[in-house]
Amino acid sequence: MNIIEIFRFSFEALLERKVRATLTTLMVVIGVALLVALHGTGNGFTNFVNEQFSNLGANVLIVSGRGSIEIDETLIREVSKLEGVREVVPFYQKRAFISSKGETQASMIIGMDQSKLSLLFPTISFKSGTYVSETDNVGIILGNELTRAPGREEQFATLGQTVRIIYQKYVNQQPIIFQRAFVVRGILKYVGSGIIPVDQMAFISTSAAKNFFNQKSYDGLYIITESPSFNDSVMNEIREMYGSDLIIISPQVISNVILQITGGVSLFIRIIAMVSLLVASVGIITTLHTSVLERIKEIGLLKALGFTNRLVLGVFLCEATIIGIIGGGLGSLLGIVLSYGMSWILVRGLNIDIKPSSYGGETLSIQIVPTFDLGNIISMWLLSIVLSMISGFYPSWRASRLDPVEALRHE
Structure with a gap:
């Protein structure tokens, strides 16, 4: 058998x-x-x-202020001296609207030294154009999805086109609208979904953001460590120095x-x-x-x-x-x-x-x-x-x- x-x-x-x-x-x-x-x-x-x-480097920490402490040049110098810190990139960020061709869509405007973008976002690259220099007060880079009209495939903005940033700020509890024209210097390739939505963000130079937002202190810092193994030690040292006045986010830890x-x-x-x-x-x-x-x-x-x-x-x-x-x-x-x-x-x-x-x-x-x-x-x-x-x-x-x-x- x-x-x-x-x-x-x-x-x-x-x-x-x-x-x-x-x-x-x-x-x-x-x-x-x-x-x-x-x-x-x-x-x-x-x-x-x-x-x-x-889309965010594993050796990147994000620091934002909380309480009375201001993120200024003095704080940046102190953080830069910490062991394991490779680079400190200050930034401004504001929720605003971008207007073009009679249409408007919301975006987060980031003002920073754009030569550091590739350190923060290793997968980032340009579809057309290039970075905005720190001396350029009218240039802007658009995330890929900002170039299309909301809900449609029509072009919202193209390279070399002028767009307007509309920003609302409260002064003495009264809303004041600020507007400024910017020229599209670069358009990013599609990055994809992520906890930081690069495709829906726009980038301007640090000097342009400082003048437009009329703000002395920065909204936050990107801290680039020598390697991800330094993340914890750098975070602990910053907490010892500033306590709960600074919020530190490590995407890798999350x-x-x-x-x-x-x-x-x-x-x-x-x-x-x-x-x-x-x-x-x-x-x-x-x-x-x-x-x-x-x-x-x-x-x-x-x-x-x-x-x-x-x-x-x-x-x-x-x-x-x-x-x-x-x-x-x-x-x-x-x-x-x-x-x-x-x-x-x-x-x-x-x-x-x-x-x-x-x-x-x-x-x-x-x-x-x-x-x-x-x-x-x-x-x-x-x-x-x-x-x-x-x-x-x-x-x-x-x-x-x-x-x-x-x-x-x-x-």
Whole structure:
């Protein structure tokens, strides 16, 4: 009797007990489906988080003022002296409107030394034009999405065109509108979604921002460290020097915290999935043990016909293996579908949004696309088969050790 015949014989035996075999297989399906779904959703969420911070350098810290402290040249010099600090880039930032061709759209205007932009945003590059020099008081760089009219594909602004920045400031509790014309010197290539929405930002020189916003102190600092390994030490030293008067943001830390939280939740659900597989294993033991008790006389007859102990062991072990193969396969397919459902629930059901309010731009909704690794899916499928075989070994061994004479006498 070859292996194919053994599998066919075992499969027919399972079909004779459809309800019991189906319920046992369903337990395996649920466990594997949960593992595969978590794998896909977890990978998708990790990719999303990494994507949000990918446009900002890993060695960049963002500092903003809080309280009475002013971010001025003195503070910049003190921070620049700290060990591990490579560069300190002060900036102005204001929520404003850009007007062109009779249309207006909101943007965050950043005034900074643009020769440092590539240090802050390694992926940044120009579609046309170039940086605005520090001596240029009328030049402006537009993020890619600012060149299109809101909600349409029509051109909002082009290279060399004049646009107007409209900025509102409260003086003595009275709103005052400031306007100034700027010439588009450069247009950035599309960067993509991120916690800092570069595509919806506009950049002018530090001197232009200082004059236009009529502001002595800076709104914040970009601190570029020698390497990401210096981030924590620089943050701690700044906190020791200025306490809670300065807010320090490390995108890398935020990313790690988010991934740690989601990792903890995923671990909890993975444990539930493993418990489900263990319950399925117990179900396989129970199913095969009951099957052995019901088929004692049949086992005796098989042995009388020449079946060896090894062959009887193989027949029952194949039943467990078939449950693992079918359950693992269906569970993998169901897990892929379930992963998209879990992603939909996470995004739509919980209504999770990230709004990069410090930099303006649109509300950034989480979009999780499940990502699967074929090797991991195959590993989970093989795991279900191995667990099924291990679970089925004892009942199969019991069946193979039955005495044929006693088995034939069994009623």
